[in-house]
Amino acid sequence: MKMNNPNPIEWRFAERAAHMQSSFIREILKITQRPEIISFAGGLPSSATFPVEEMKASFDRVLSTSGKTALQYGPTDGFPPLREWIADSLSTADCRIAPEQVLMTSGSQQALDLLGKVLIDEGSRVLVETPSYLGALQAFSVYRPEFASVDTDDDGLVPSSIDAVADGARMLYALPNFQNPTGRSLSVARRQELVETCARHNLPLIEDDPYGALSYKGAPFPKMLNMNPDGVIYMGSFSKVLTPGIRLGYVVAPLPLLRRLELAKQAADLHTAQLTQMVVHDVIKDGFLERHIPTIRALYANQCQTMLAAMTRHFPAAVQWTKPEGGMFIWVTLPPHIDAMKLLDQAIAAGVAFVPGAPFYANAPATNTLRLSFVTVTPDRINEGIAILGKLISALV
Incomplete structure (x- = not known):
C-alpha cells in the first residue's frame, strides 16, 4: 500500500x-x-x-573460453594480462614501467575523480592550463580546490609560468598532446622543461594522454612519464582508439600513490568490469591497434x-x-x-x-x-x- x-x-x-x-x-x-x-x-x-566485428568476436571468444571468470568479481587494480600489456606499451629502453604501477579505471574520467579524492583537500591549490579540459575541471571541482591558471601560448603550456604559483600546490594537470580544447601540443624541449620544473617544486605532474596516438603523421611525442616516472602520473584511455562505450581507462603512478588510488577505487566501485577488460585484452594483444x-x-x-x-x-x-x-x-x-x-x-x-x-x-x-x-x-x-x-x-x- x-x-x-x-x-x-x-x-x-x-x-x-x-x-x-x-x-x-x-x-x-x-x-x-x-x-x-x-x-x-x-x-x-x-x-x-x-x-564492431572484432569486439563481437572477442566477446564470443572470452565468454566461450573464460565465461565464468569474465562474469565474476575481479581484482581492484585490474585484469593482470591487460595491465602487463599497458606497462609494456609504455616502457622504453631507459624506463621500465611495472604492471604493479597500473590501475584500471572505468574510463579516464574515473581516474580524474580518484586523483581528486586522494590528492585534493578543500582549498588545495591545483594548477591547470589556460584553457584546460572541462571534464577535469568538473571532476576536481567536487573537492573544492583553488585553481591556479598556468600560462599557455601557441606552443601550449609555458613551463616558466609555473614558478609563480607552484608553492604549496598539490598537482599540475596537463594534456600535452593535441590538447582538448585547443589541439595544441607541447614540444619535446618544453616537455623536458616542464618535468624538470615540477620536480624542482616537488609538484606531481598529471600527464593526461587520450589523444597521443592520433598524430596525423604517425610520429608520437615522447611521454613525460618516461622522463620522470617517480614524479609523473600518466592517464590513458581506450575510448579514442577503440570505443568509448566500454568505459575503460587507466592510470599509471608511483606505487605509494597507486595504493591510495586503489583504496579509493575499492570504495567507489570495487573494480572495473572484468568482462570488458578481458575482451579489450583479447582484441589488442596481437597487435590490432x-x-x-x-x-x-x-x-x-x-x-x-x-x-x-x-x-x-x-x-x-x-x-x-x-x-x-x-x-x-x-x-x-x-x-x-x-x-x-x-x-x-x-x-x-x-x-x-x-x-x-x-x-x-x-x-x-x-x-x-x-x-x-x-x-x-x-x-x-x-x-x-x-x-x-x-x-x-x-x-x-
Missing part, C-alpha cells in the same frame, strides 16, 4: 553537492541530437572507427584539413584558429567584442552547434573563444556548417 505522506522529505544535501555543475558540453549535446543540426560540439570519436589506429588517423586528418580549408574560405581575417597535427579539435579566437555564448544562440538557430570557450577556463574566461570538433561530421556537412558559421561571424566583425 502506498503511504500518503503530506510532508515530503526536505533533502539536506552535502555542501559539495551544492557546488556540482552539469557539463556545459553535455547540455549542448541534448540540442545536437536534432538531425538537422550540424554539430561541431561533441568531443566524441567517430563511430565509423569502432571495430597497430593496424587499426592508422585508419583513425587518416580519417581525422582528412576531416581536419577539410575544416581548416573551409575556415580559410569563409572566416573573416580578424578570426584566428589553431592548426592541429593530430587529435580532434580546433580552437578559434574571435575578435574581442564577440561573445561566443551569444554567437552560439544564433548558430543553433541557423542549424550549427559548437562549444563556447568560456567553460574551459578555471579563471578569467576568454568569452571570444570557441571549440570546433570535426571527427563526427562528413566533409560535405563540414563545408556547409563552416560556411554558415563564417557568415554569422562576418556579420559581427
Whole structure:
C-alpha cells in the first residue's frame, strides 16, 4: 500500500553537492541530437572507427573460453594480462614501467575523480592550463580546490609560468598532446622543461594522454612519464582508439600513490568490469591497434584539413584558429567584442552547434573563444556548417 505522506522529505544535501555543475558540453549535446543540426560540439570519436566485428568476436571468444571468470568479481587494480600489456606499451629502453604501477579505471574520467579524492583537500591549490579540459575541471571541482591558471601560448603550456604559483600546490594537470580544447601540443624541449620544473617544486605532474596516438603523421611525442616516472602520473584511455562505450581507462603512478588510488577505487566501485577488460585484452594483444589506429588517423586528418580549408574560405581575417597535427579539435579566437555564448544562440538557430570557450577556463574566461570538433561530421556537412558559421561571424566583425 502506498503511504500518503503530506510532508515530503526536505533533502539536506552535502555542501559539495551544492557546488556540482552539469557539463556545459553535455547540455549542448541534448540540442545536437536534432538531425538537422550540424554539430561541431561533441568531443566524441567517430563511430565509423569502432571495430564492431572484432569486439563481437572477442566477446564470443572470452565468454566461450573464460565465461565464468569474465562474469565474476575481479581484482581492484585490474585484469593482470591487460595491465602487463599497458606497462609494456609504455616502457622504453631507459624506463621500465611495472604492471604493479597500473590501475584500471572505468574510463579516464574515473581516474580524474580518484586523483581528486586522494590528492585534493578543500582549498588545495591545483594548477591547470589556460584553457584546460572541462571534464577535469568538473571532476576536481567536487573537492573544492583553488585553481591556479598556468600560462599557455601557441606552443601550449609555458613551463616558466609555473614558478609563480607552484608553492604549496598539490598537482599540475596537463594534456600535452593535441590538447582538448585547443589541439595544441607541447614540444619535446618544453616537455623536458616542464618535468624538470615540477620536480624542482616537488609538484606531481598529471600527464593526461587520450589523444597521443592520433598524430596525423604517425610520429608520437615522447611521454613525460618516461622522463620522470617517480614524479609523473600518466592517464590513458581506450575510448579514442577503440570505443568509448566500454568505459575503460587507466592510470599509471608511483606505487605509494597507486595504493591510495586503489583504496579509493575499492570504495567507489570495487573494480572495473572484468568482462570488458578481458575482451579489450583479447582484441589488442596481437597487435590490432597497430593496424587499426592508422585508419583513425587518416580519417581525422582528412576531416581536419577539410575544416581548416573551409575556415580559410569563409572566416573573416580578424578570426584566428589553431592548426592541429593530430587529435580532434580546433580552437578559434574571435575578435574581442564577440561573445561566443551569444554567437552560439544564433548558430543553433541557423542549424550549427559548437562549444563556447568560456567553460574551459578555471579563471578569467576568454568569452571570444570557441571549440570546433570535426571527427563526427562528413566533409560535405563540414563545408556547409563552416560556411554558415563564417557568415554569422562576418556579420559581427
